[in-house]
Amino acid sequence: MRPDPLDSSKLAGQRVGWRAALPVNHHQGDARLARIIVVGSIARDEVIRLSEPLRGGAHLNGMTAPARLGGGGANTAVALAAAGHQVILLAAVGRDTAGDGLLADLAAAGVATASISRLARPTTHSWLLLDPTGERTVINVARCEEDAPPSRLLDLPADAVYVRSRRRDLAPLLAAKAADALVVAHAPPIEPGARPAHVVVASRSDLEPGALRFPQVLGNTISDGLARWTVITDGAAGARAFGGGETLAVSAPTIRPVDTTGAGDAFAAGLLHALVQGRPMAEALTVAVRFGTEATLWPTSGLPVEAVHRLLREV
Ligand SMILES: Nc1ncnc2c1ncn2[C@@H]1O[C@H](COP(=O)(O)OP(=O)(O)O)[C@@H](O)[C@H]1O
């Protein structure tokens, strides 16, 4: 039988399964450092801040800002490293100056970059259109991805794995990893068996309205029955988690977003940070929403380290 990482939190006072392996973090009292592998993209994000709402066919005014580190994998990895975890990012960048710069940024943020492939193709590049409400529209103009799934995942010891990738061929790797690590996966892909994970996370904005009628069925289908929780993030409305007949809802504080880029990635970092400490989903969801909302207050794609340190004192 598979170990059940999330159920182990119910065994009061006991540390079992993958949690037994977590080293104590001496810097943060009771908090525990974990070895976390993040599978996802690294991108060079270029931003245009629009002075009016985005409208197809219009002639709009905007301001550019310097390119910055982004991509779903990088954003979550940076926040988890700032929270004190040992983070390995599994991704690819090009053998170009953009790739050099992003790798240097990641290393400076404390993310382990040795498992990042360098490919003979351009580094992933996105344009972000930011409207005056801080909401972002992402346009991918180059995607740097390995041809084969990153099987080196199986050789890396981990307490937890987080996946934010649309590639369809990761399922066997995640299923193998789920035997001894907590696996959290972002969807899409929305396909049966595509993400064998203990926790499936999806953003409402990425889903067809119909998919949300039975979120737990969605999580079950995507995870091949492995998911204990299906978590749906919902921007300014916060997030909900559905598991075993239970529904948890956490609303987000009302704020004025500066830049919503990476909100879902910061949410994932908060969720993982709390779950690897053995906190129950009700608490983890609250931490995750706080991380997500914080991300919208900064003109960056990932959470700045000082923001993470402040969050750690509050949650
Ligand atoms: N406008 C907002 N106001 C407050 N919190 C927000 C806002 N937008 C996002 N968040 C926070 O970030 C989390 C993830 O945002 P969401 O927009 O659902 O994900 P994504 O970045 O994938 O589109 C939300 O659950 C919430 O905590």
Ligand SMILES: [Mg+2]
């Ligand atoms: Mg959003």
